[in-house]
Amino acid sequence: MSISSSAQKQQRGATTASEESAAAPPITLSERSSTGLALLRILVGYLWFQQLFWKLPPTFAGLYGYVVRESQHAILPGYGTLLQHTFLAGCPSLSSPVGCTAFVPLAACVWTAELLVAISLLFGLFTRFGALLATILSVQLYVGLAYTEWIWTYGMLVLLALVFVAVPAGRRLGVDLWLAPRLRSAAQRHRLASIASWFV
Amino acid sequence: MNRSDTLRRGLLAGIFASLVLALFDFVTDGEPGNGFPGVLHWFGLTMSDPTISHWVGLLLLIVLGGVFGLIFGALGVLWWLLFEVVLANLTNHASSLLSPSFGQFLSSFPLAALFGVLLGAIFIQWQGQHEPRRPS
Numbered sequence: 625m626s627i628s629s630s631a632q633k634q635q636r637g638a639t640t641a642s643e644e645s646a647a648a649p650p651i652t653l654s655e656r657s658s659t660g661l662a663l664l665r666i667l668v669g670y671l672w673f674q675q676l677f678w679k680l681p682p683t684f685a686g687l688y689g690y691v692v693r694e695s696q697h698a699i700l701p702g703y704g705t706l707l708q709h710t711f712l713a714g715c716p717s718l719s720s721p722v723g724c725t726a727f728v729p730l731a732a733c734v735w736t737a738e739l740l741v742a743i744s745l746l747f748g749l750f751t752r753f754g755a756l757l758a759t760i761l762s763v764q765l766y767v768g769l770a771y772t773e774w775i776w777t778y779g780m781l782v783l784l785a786l787v788f789v790a791v792p793a794g795r796r797l798g799v800d801l802w803l804a805p806r807l808r809s810a811a812q813r814h815r816l817a818s819i820a821s822w823f824v
Numbered sequence: 825m826n827r828s829d830t831l832r833r834g835l836l837a838g839i840f841a842s843l844v845l846a847l848f849d850f851v852t853d854g855e856p857g858n859g860f861p862g863v864l865h866w867f868g869l870t871m872s873d874p875t876i877s878h879w880v881g882l883l884l885l886i887v888l889g890g891v892f893g894l895i896f897g898a899l900g901v902l903w904w905l906l907f908e909v910v911l912a913n914l915t916n917h918a919s920s921l922l923s924p925s926f927g928q929f930l931s932s933f934p935l936a937a938l939f940g941v942l943l944g945a946i947f948i949q950w951q952g953q954h955e956p957r958r959p960s
Contacts, residue, residue, distance in 0.1 A: 655953070663844065666938075670848055673934065680927055746934065747941050797844075797945045 653791075662748065662797035668784055669745025672738055672758065684731035688721040691731075694768025703767055737761060745788065748798010753823035755788035792824065800824040831897045833950050834943075838893015841942035842886050845935060860885065889939070896943050 653661070679686035695707040714725035721727045737757055744754020762785050766778035787793075794800030804824045810817035849859040860881030864870060867884075871877035 663847075666844060666942075667847070667851065670851065674852070676930065677927070680930075743934070746938050748945070796949065797942055799941060799945075801945055801948065 655796075658793075658796045661791055661793045662795075665745050665748065665751065665788055665793040666797065668758075668788065669742055669747075669754075673742035673746060676735065676738060676742065679731070679735060681732065681735065682728070683721065684728060684735055685721055687731050687734065688727065689719075690769070691727075692718050693772055694765075697772050698768050699770055700767045707768075734761075744794075748794030748796075748800045749803070750820070750823045751794030751798060751800055752789055752792065755785050756823075758785035759789060794824060831894055833947055834893040834895070834897020835890050836893065837943050837946035837950065838889040838891070838896065839886055840889075840946050841893070841939050842889020844942055845889075845939055846882055846885055848935075857882065863888070892939075893943060893947075896947065 691707060691711045695704040695712060698704040698707070711727055711730050712724065713727075714723065715721065715727065716723040721731075738761065741754050741758045741761065744750055745758070759782060762778060762781040766782055770778050792800065792804070795804050804821070807817050807821040807824060811821045812818075846860075850856045852859065857878045860879075861871070861874070861877040863881040863885045864877060871880060
């Protein structure tokens, strides 16, 4: 009995070991790797932060030339037309936004979204939300401008943003370090906290 | 954790946070480190030799980071917001507490706030790593 039981245990043990080796072992980031990723996150946040200054409110004039270029070179059929009927609606000139009917409010939305990305990534505050927003903005830039510059310029921006959607980089050197455990414990009681905890 | 440990952690966290801010000067337009002489200008100092002013500016930034880290270690987080406003206005040479220019405010306040967040986050992380673990 004891011999057969021991043999069964050995067999079970061997099966478990082979199952474990077949399955991919979980990856745990070391403290140094997490801090390194957090530093990268801060630098990417600074990238977005710097780009706020050449299209400052109230006119957002710096953005205008890029929107015009996007409307002319978009790789997605119909995207150029969409821009012409929204951002560029009623614009009398291709060199200045003066006279455009909807440019300023729409440009304000773009600028605010970029500000949110910068704050989120710099401070590690709802980092994955910021990274998701950065992905959307970068994809939009890729669609509009990819073939006007080095093709990978905006492609890399998309990929960088996706890295920070995948990895919770705000939990080191960021506010998410403080926020994540609190949201996790509140998530059991509040639906909103549960949703918010996806983004840290 | 005793007082000297707290101060040492504050000092190192401040230095690390200021090094992160110094890193930003290597990803700006123009030559790397062009912003370091600006640190001297916060105190009304100028140096004729550009190389020396770059290095002295960097050194002053690190020393300032260390000093603020020490104060953070000594006083804690409650005075943090006040410090941010003062630091942001120091870098602006603003005469009033809240700068009237949006562009100037945007270029300085978020980075001053980032310094504060980094300082606090590094301090808390190190505190967590060095705290004695209780048996479960």
